[in-house]
Amino acid sequence: MKKIDICLTPDLIHQHDLNGTVVVVIDIFRATTSITTAISHGVEAIRPVASLGECQELKTKGYIGAAERGGKKVGGFDLGNSPFSYMNPDLEGKKIAMTTTNGTIALKKSVGALQVIIGSFLNYSALLAYLERLPCDLLLHCAGWKGKVNMEDTLFAGAIVHGLKQAFAHDSDVPLMAENLYKQHKGNLKSGLASSSHYNRLLGMDLEKDIDYCLKLDGCKVIPVLKGNYIQKMKLDDMLF
Amino acid sequence: MKKIDICLTPDLIHQHDLNGTVVVVIDIFRATTSITTAISHGVEAIRPVASLGECQELKTKGYIGAAERGGKKVGGFDLGNSPFSYMNPDLEGKKIAMTTTNGTIALKKSVGALQVIIGSFLNYSALLAYLERLPCDLLLHCAGWKGKVNMEDTLFAGAIVHGLKQAFAHDSDVPLMAENLYKQHKGNLKSGLASSSHYNRLLGMDLEKDIDYCLKLDGCKVIPVLKGNYIQKMKLDDMLF
Numbered sequence: 363m364k365k366i367d368i369c370l371t372p373d374l375i376h377q378h379d380l381n382g383t384v385v386v387v388i389d390i391f392r393a394t395t396s397i398t399t400a401i402s403h404g405v406e407a408i409r410p411v412a413s414l415g416e417c418q419e420l421k422t423k424g425y426i427g428a429a430e431r432g433g434k435k436v437g438g439f440d441l442g443n444s445p446f447s448y449m450n451p452d453l454e455g456k457k458i459a460m461t462t463t464n465g466t467i468a469l470k471k472s473v474g475a476l477q478v479i480i481g482s483f484l485n486y487s488a489l490l491a492y493l494e495r496l497p498c499d500l501l502l503h504c505a506g507w508k509g510k511v512n513m514e515d516t517l518f519a520g521a522i523v524h525g526l527k528q529a530f531a532h533d534s535d536v537p538l539m540a541e542n543l544y545k546q547h548k549g550n551l552k553s554g555l556a557s558s559s560h561y562n563r564l565l566g567m568d569l570e571k572d573i574d575y576c577l578k579l580d581g582c583k584v585i586p587v588l589k590g591n592y593i594q595k596m597k598l599d600d601m602l603f
Numbered sequence: 604m605k606k607i608d609i610c611l612t613p614d615l616i617h618q619h620d621l622n623g624t625v626v627v628v629i630d631i632f633r634a635t636t637s638i639t640t641a642i643s644h645g646v647e648a649i650r651p652v653a654s655l656g657e658c659q660e661l662k663t664k665g666y667i668g669a670a671e672r673g674g675k676k677v678g679g680f681d682l683g684n685s686p687f688s689y690m691n692p693d694l695e696g697k698k699i700a701m702t703t704t705n706g707t708i709a710l711k712k713s714v715g716a717l718q719v720i721i722g723s724f725l726n727y728s729a730l731l732a733y734l735e736r737l738p739c740d741l742l743l744h745c746a747g748w749k750g751k752v753n754m755e756d757t758l759f760a761g762a763i764v765h766g767l768k769q770a771f772a773h774d775s776d777v778p779l780m781a782e783n784l785y786k787q788h789k790g791n792l793k794s795g796l797a798s799s800s801h802y803n804r805l806l807g808m809d810l811e812k813d814i815d816y817c818l819k820l821d822g823c824k825v826i827p828v829l830k831g832n833y834i835q836k837m838k839l840d841d842m843l844f
Contacts, residue, residue, distance in 0.1 A: 370752065373615060377750055509618055511611065513776040535754040535799050539784060542795075546787050554783075558776050 365499040366530035368519045368537050371506035372464075372471045378501055384602065385475040386489065386522065388482070389505035390514040391560045392443045393430075393465025395482040395576040397593055399445040402484075402582040404454035407592040410466040411459055420459035428460040433563055445575055457592075468505035469588065475501070477602060480586035480593060483518060483551075483576065488583045490522070492596070494529040495603045513543075513558040514576075517551060520544030551577045606740045607771035609760045609778050612747035613705075613712045619742055625843065626716040627730065627763065629723070630746035631755040632801045633684045634671075634706025636723040636817045638834055640686040643725075643823040645695035648833040651707040652700055661700035669701040674804055686816055698833075709746035710829065716742070718843060721827035721834060724759060724792075724817065727766070729824045733837070734763070735770040736844045754784075754799040755817075758792060761785030792818045 369378050388394055397408055411417050414429055414436060421427035421439070428441035435442025443462050460466065472478045476498060481489050493500060502522055504515035520540030523532070532538065547554025552573070555561045564573055575581075585596040610619050629635055638649055652658050655670055655677060662668035662680070669682035676683025684703050701707065713719045717739060722730050734741060743763055745756035761781030764773070773779065788795030793814065796802045805814055816822075826837040 370611070371615070373618065374612070377614065507776075510775055511777050511780075513780055516776075516780060533800060534751055535748075535757075535801075536752050538798050539752075539754055539757060539780075542787060543780060543783060546783060557779050559774060560776075 363531040364496070364529065366502070366523055366526060366532050366537055367500075367534055368502045368504065368523070368540055370504050370511045370516060370536060371509055372468045372503070373509045375471045375503065380472065380475040380501065383475050383499045383501050384477045384479065384493070384496055385472040385501045385503050386479050386481040386493070387465065387468045387472055387503050387505065388515045388518050389462070389465035389468060390482060390518050390576050391564060392445055392572060392576055393462040393505065394480045395484055396443055396445045396448050397460070397480050397586050398482045398484045398582050398584065400448035400453065400458065401586045401593065401595050402584040403449050405448065406455050406457055407594050408458045408460050408586075409591050410469045410593065411461050412466060412470055414461060417459045417461045425457050425459040426453065428458050430462045432463060433567055444569070444572055446572070464505040464507055468503050472503050478588035479596070481518065481522065483579050484582045485580070485585060486521065486525070487580045488585055490525040492585055492601070493522070494526055497603055500526070500530060507560055512560055514555055514560065516540050517544050517547060517554065521548070604772040605737070605770065607743070607764055607767060607773050607778055608741075608775055609743045609745065609757075609764070609781055611745050611752045611757060611777060612750055613709045613744070614750045616712045616744065621713065621716040621742070624716050624740045624742050625718045625720065625734070625737055626713040626742045626744050627720050627722040627734070628706065628709045628713055628744050628746065629756045629759050630703070630706035630709060631723060631759050631817050632805060633686060633813055633817055634703040634746065635721045636725055637684055637686045637689050638701070638721050638827050639723045639725045639823050639825065641689035641694065641699065642827040642834065642836050643825040644690050646689065647696050647698055648835050649699045649701050649827075650832050651710045651834065652702050653707060653711055655702060658700045658702045666698050666700040667694065669699050671703045673704060674808055685810070685813055687813070705746040705748055709744050713744050719829035720837070722759065722763065724820050725823045726821070726826060727762065728821045729826055730763070731766040733826055733842070735767055738844055741767070741771060748801055753801055755796055755801065757781050758785050758788060758795065762789070
């Protein structure tokens with residue numbers, strides 16, 4: 363049977379063999395939710411970059427610059443990491459260079475996989491429909507917070523494990539633990555996260571509407587996929603079956 | 604308020620500042636349970652060593668040699684990793700050199716802490732009574748399985764977080780997640796672990812009696828503590844308050 367596993371933080375990616383594996387990058391609050399939102403609202407491509415310098419340089423080459431550090435938009439850039447800012451019709455057909463505290467690191471550390479795709483609660487069902495038919499193993503790569511494991515990414519990974527129970531087996535404990543956690547809180551994810559760290563960091567920045575949006579199930583049907591340096595909408599010929 | 608945190612695997616120990624912190628090493632199946640059993644049955648001291656070679660060398664110097672790899676006793680040594688083998692009255696007052704797949708690595712990687720102590724379900728209440736009075740921060744260091752996060756160590760760490768709620772706060776998500784997991788399964792730890800990896804590995808080796816013993820609450824009142832190269836019974840003047 364095909365295998366599913368979870369990497370709880372980019373700091374543990376060395377434990378996983380990416381070769382021949384599809385990786386789903388998860389940064390619920392908020393990078394992968396924002397990327398999914400952007401792509402579903404017509405953004406042509408997002409180029410994830412590690413540093414503010416690279417992001418600035420691409421801005422001078424015609425990209426829209428999106429930069430977030432510590433939850434806040436960095437001065438001098440057009441966009442931060444709030445999904446609402448990616449719903450702007452002016453962004454349709456545009457290219458965005460994006461750097462965030464955690465999400466872009468997880469993306470960079472996923473390079474080498476057979477395919478890297480972007481997961482969030484927004485495109486949960488679309489993801490499941492694609493993933494269950496994959497002919498290969500699957501790794502759920504949680505971005506965490508500055509290398510530390512976080513709860514919202516783990517919960518979402520647990521939701522994916524739960525949704526793919528019939529199609530994938532696991533032989534490590536992390537999928538089991540994450541699925542347990544998800545089953546415990548799936549009736550009310552928000553209250554399950556009420557004591558968690560990044561939830562409270564966002565709340566402290568008056569971003570409860572971002573939290574609510576990031577936990578909303580199935581607003582989008584797109585699957586963003588990394589193709590070379592760019593994240594774009596998955597098309598029929600990107601599908602691995 | 605004093606802080607509590609969890610290191611889910613020795614592979615993440617670099618994220619934690621051990622300086623001024625008390626570390627509890629946790630390897631439920633079975634190293635820390637066996638160490639607690641040995642010390643409570645009168646073993647004088649246990650010297651944890653990383654390699655089979657070191658263990659062999661200490662054996663020639665009069666130590667009892669205990670060596671486990673992959674769940675099995677290594678040929679040529681006196682003891683493996685089953686807690687029952689440490690109940691032998693012949694071991695009273697003896698020194699044991701011990702190397703195991705995971706536990707001794709977590710111990711070695713905890714060096715530098717203010718104090719390193721040994722935790723297991725067997726000495727849970729004794730541990731809580733000591734830990735809650737500590738004047739410093741606390742790190743629960745799970746040994747895992749070959750670097751991977753496992754469920755039984757995480758569950759026990761969650762039990763400690765739960766028991767110390769009034770005395771310690773946490774600002775990372777792992778203690779929250781581990782406590783959630785513990786609360787979900789505390790009524791029946793064994794059934795909670797029924798799909799977990801090392802549980803099934805031990806079951807496959809016909810070691811269900813070891814599993815039952817390792818999940819038994821409060822059989823021992825001793826707290827083993829690392830003093831220099833040796834694990835010994837904690838005495839009054841080892842206490843940090």
